[in-house]
Amino acid sequence: MTDLGPALWLSLRIALVATVVAGVVAIPLAFVLARRQFPGKSLAEGLILMPMVLPPTVLGYVLLMAFGAKGWFSSILGGYSIVFRFEGAVLAAAIVALPMLYIPAKAGFASVERELEDIARLFGANRLQTFWHVSVPLARRGLISGLVLAFARALGEFGATVMVFGWQPRRLTLPISIYADYEQGNLSHATGAVIALSALSLGLIMLYNASSAGRQA
């Protein structure tokens, strides 16, 4: 139970960075895809949403094949590997968190009246200004609740993370610490981590619910 602090801190840091990464990718994508049709759109959306249903081991496998020391991109990256690294854990968490943010964000942008954006353009705002000063504020319910949900998902990410980040006794994420205790036949040691993760997950999902509810809340 004494190792709870470092594991909690590591998990929080990974989840935070992963949420930011997911946000940078998902929010612009959600904005564009809420507005435009193009050939191949459903395939594109399918790819974005795929991590929701993909078995975590498949994602882990792909990440290892792509970004491992002998992976597809390793030579371009100068021999760099994400395995056992913070960036690897962030990447795995960001990918699974992305659809969790994308869906509410897209709904949020879709609910913004186009006329308001058109008016802003008429007044001379460029696309970026319109996006930032009109669309985003009006979509904020979807964006905030999406970010909360993404963070919750990133915090609980285990399957792909354990394949990429591994079992490093001095650097355990909270879910991996539970797995380590289980592997060592020491489940009772995991109680603290289980309680912490349960409480955090419950709190976050309640926050998501509250932040996504309309005036009906």
Next chain:
Amino acid sequence: MTRLIRLLLFLLVMADPASAESFRVGAAISLRDALGEIAERYQASSGDSIEFVFASSGQIAAQITSGSSIDLFISSANKQVDALIDANLADRTTRRVIAANRIVLIVPVDAANPPGSIAALAGDSVQRLAIGEPRTVPAGEYAAQVLASLKLTDAVADKLVYGKNVRQVLSYVERGEVSAGIVYATDARQSGDKVRVVDRADDGMHDPVVYPSVVVSASRHSDAARKFQIYLAESPQARAVLTKKGFAVSDGAEPKAADR
């Protein structure tokens, strides 16, 4: 008349020579390749069929303890077998060591700046060191003993990556994800040209690496399991395969070829 019929029935049953049995062997994963070869030959000649469960010795012992139907257990350390015997889950009279092994330090074959010895593991060129998880993986326990004997435990603590079994450790080194790994000499040999052995632990640095085997008490195929166990320990064919793979067999025969 009934006596004659009974006698005939008796002879009929007893006359069935190879009443082929099917049983399960739980073995340390470092034995996987050797046992695979040995079992192929054994199954062909005896008619029995063997199902293997390969994992870390700790995991198999846990399976046996929770009631899994394993008939013969071959561990890579004394601890797991003796724990089962003490818990009356394994038959003490069937305890038999079938092989021995050595502990080596390996690096990826294309490593740029590898450590030259176990002692060099504390150096900065070693970013990550993979060993088996010491509590449930015997190879990890031996590795921890080796590190402790050279007073390296604290120096390498932050670099450690645990493998769930020794083959996962081997895989990390083969894939170049770690700077070095501690595995059995037989694993390094099995991996061939993907890893390079840079050092071997002296016998005094760790408990003897032996493979004790034992028949599980709850086994319903104990005779068949015992027969296979004796074949493993005594038959020239089995010993030849073990020796070929780099194990030492129990009469003290040395493994073939150097580990370096």
